Amino acid sequence: MNEAFMIKSTFFFMIFWSIGILMLWFRSRIEVVWKMIATVILAFYFWFFWNEISSGYESFDADWYGFIINFLRELAALVFVNLFFIWPLALIIMFYKSDTVGSEKLLKFLCVLTLVLWVIFIAYFFFSKGIDEFLFQNLKKMMPDAK
Numbered sequence: 001m002n003e004a005f006m007i008k009s010t011f012f013f014m015i016f017w018s019i020g021i022l023m024l025w026f027r028s029r030i031e032v033v034w035k036m037i038a039t040v041i042l043a044f045y046f047w048f049f050w051n052e053i054s055s056g057y058e059s060f061d062a063d064w065y066g067f068i069i070n071f072l073r074e075l076a077a078l079v080f081v082n083l084f085f086i087w088p089l090a091l092i093i094m095f096y097k098s099d100t101v102g103s104e105k106l107l108k109f110l111c112v113l114t115l116v117l118w119v120i121f122i123a124y125f126f127f128s129k130g131i132d133e134f135l136f137q138n139l140k141k142m143m144p145d146a147k
Contacts, residue, residue, distance in 0.1 A: 009071055010049050011056025017042055065146035069135050080117045086110070 021042050025035055046053065060067045090110055094103040124131055140146045 010052040
């Protein structure tokens with residue numbers, strides 16, 4: 001993970017955030033005031049990170065396939081690293097959560113997520129050359145309009 005990833009990935013994160021805000025507006029039982037505040041917060045981040053968003057869009061426009069593959073690789077590494085912070089926080093939330101079913105589902109989700117990430121990283125450690133060749137050459141040939 002490097003600074004270039006964070007700058008370029010801002011474009012994708014803002015797309016996901018915008019889709020989330022759009023879905024929030026269709027959700028009932030949430031007051032309009034909070035929907036408006038969430039939208040204003042998104043607009044502020046668009047304004048604040050405009051240079052990074054436009055730089056990410058230019059990178060995406062130049063080579064969308066490589067951009068997406070690199071984004072997914074770096075995102076997996078980012079989630080894996082952030083599990084060091086997520087696990088203790090989730091365990092505290094599970095302890096104080098009044099709903100036993102919710103605590104159990106959160107625990108199951110984190111266990112499965114961690115195990116899946118371990119398998120992915122162990123497989124990539126041993127087969128990185130073959131995986132990179134598949135992602136950046138073979139799969140790229142199968143994709144229409146991939147540069």
